[in-house]
Amino acid sequence: MSKLLRSTFAPAMVAGFILSAMPMFAQAPPVEGPVPTTALVMVQSKSGAPLDPASLRLQVNRHDAPITSVTPVAAPAAQVAILIDDGLRFTFSSNLPEFTEFINKLPAGTKVLVGYMRNGEVIASGGFSDDHAAVAKQLRIPISSAGVDASPYFCLSEFAKHWPSNQPGARFVLMITNGVDPYNGRPSVMNQDSPYVQTAQEDAERAGVAVYSIYFPMSGIRGGRGSFSGQSYLSQVAEATGGDTFNQGTITPPSLEPYLNQFGKAIAESYMVTFNVNAANKKDALTQIKLTSSQPGVKIHAPQNVHPGVDLQ
Numbered sequence: 001m002s003k004l005l006r007s008t009f010a011p012a013m014v015a016g017f018i019l020s021a022m023p024m025f026a027q028a029p030p031v032e033g034p035v036p037t038t039a040l041v042m043v044q045s046k047s048g049a050p051l052d053p054a055s056l057r058l059q060v061n062r063h064d065a066p067i068t069s070v071t072p073v074a075a076p077a078a079q080v081a082i083l084i085d086d087g088l089r090f091t092f093s094s095n096l097p098e099f100t101e102f103i104n105k106l107p108a109g110t111k112v113l114v115g116y117m118r119n120g121e122v123i124a125s126g127g128f129s130d131d132h133a134a135v136a137k138q139l140r141i142p143i144s145s146a147g148v149d150a151s152p153y154f155c156l157s158e159f160a161k162h163w164p165s166n167q168p169g170a171r172f173v174l175m176i177t178n179g180v181d182p183y184n185g186r187p188s189v190m191n192q193d194s195p196y197v198q199t200a201q202e203d204a205e206r207a208g209v210a211v212y213s214i215y216f217p218m219s220g221i222r223g224g225r226g227s228f229s230g231q232s233y234l235s236q237v238a239e240a241t242g243g244d245t246f247n248q249g250t251i252t253p254p255s256l257e258p259y260l261n262q263f264g265k266a267i268a269e270s271y272m273v274t275f276n277v278n279a280a281n282k283k284d285a286l287t288q289i290k291l292t293s294s295q296p297g298v299k300i301h302a303p304q305n306v307h308p309g310v311d312l313q
Helices: 011-016 090-105 132-136 152-161 195-207 224-241 257-268
Strands: 034-045 056-060 063-065 067-072 078-085 111-118 121-124 170-177 209-215 270-278 287-293 298-301
Touching: 034 170, 034 209, 034 287, 056 067, 056 270, 063 270, 078 090, 078 152, 090 132, 090 257, 111 132, 111 152, 121 152, 152 170, 152 195, 152 224, 170 224, 170 257, 170 270, 195 209, 195 224, 209 224, 209 257, 257 270, 270 287, 287 298
Parallel strands: 078 111, 078 170, 170 209
Antiparallel strands: 034 270, 034 298, 056 063, 056 287, 067 270, 111 121
16 A cells, blocks of 8 residues: 555554545546546636637547537635655745745635655645645645655656545646656756656646646755756656646745745636547556647647546546
8 A cells, every 4th residue: 555645743643644545536447438538727818818618629649529528627626735845955944934825825625735755755644625724734844855855756656646535626736846856867958858757747647637846956956957957857747747837947036925826826727628538448548638729818738648537527
């Protein structure tokens, strides 16, 4: 059984956090025929106008396909996981009040979880909860020790595969990390193909998770090469899953509030788009999709692939 949710507090609390052992819902499509499938997409509108569903064009495996429904993500349907790298520099402690404020300002009904990425897993003291004040109290200063993070992509993979909720909903992840994959050799411009990043990306796509990230330097990791490598990987995962990445500079800004506001705005501007996809012959196979809009001033952030049968509603 996965140790995805492991209490860092009292052992008596552990019994309540066996959510990671629950099977993911609607993840076993029939062997043959089309199956309803949901993609979580984010809509950027320059004018602020709501999305016109009639403007959407969906392609499945490069062929036009009909859309059966387009539903805005309501607050009670949103599941937001904030995953903080435990290897972040100690200076991150000054940003904790911004995260507290962000969590407390989430719309009523939004489920949120705070977890720390350490040694290839996500360690959290609880599951998703709409008690925002209680979740905000779980924020703490990172351990800030070089190497404690292992790889943020191992953590993302395990978290996506064992999503700690058996309830349907729109799945959002916000990673705060430097994004470097220490298991893929030197973080140079010439070494940017990581199988571990690719695996995490695909696991998130299978689970219907939109991955967002804020770049933040790590204890013991210095230099432009590490910054370039980590930001490149974070952008790769965000683009593949329909998310976004923030802070593309090499210097950490004194405040992360603008990026948290952008993330909150992205959640509010997200939709669940449902369509039919032929069931995969292989259990873990992904199906390529492309979603665009003819609506003026509108840009769609959608996953590049979906797992047939994933139902987030």
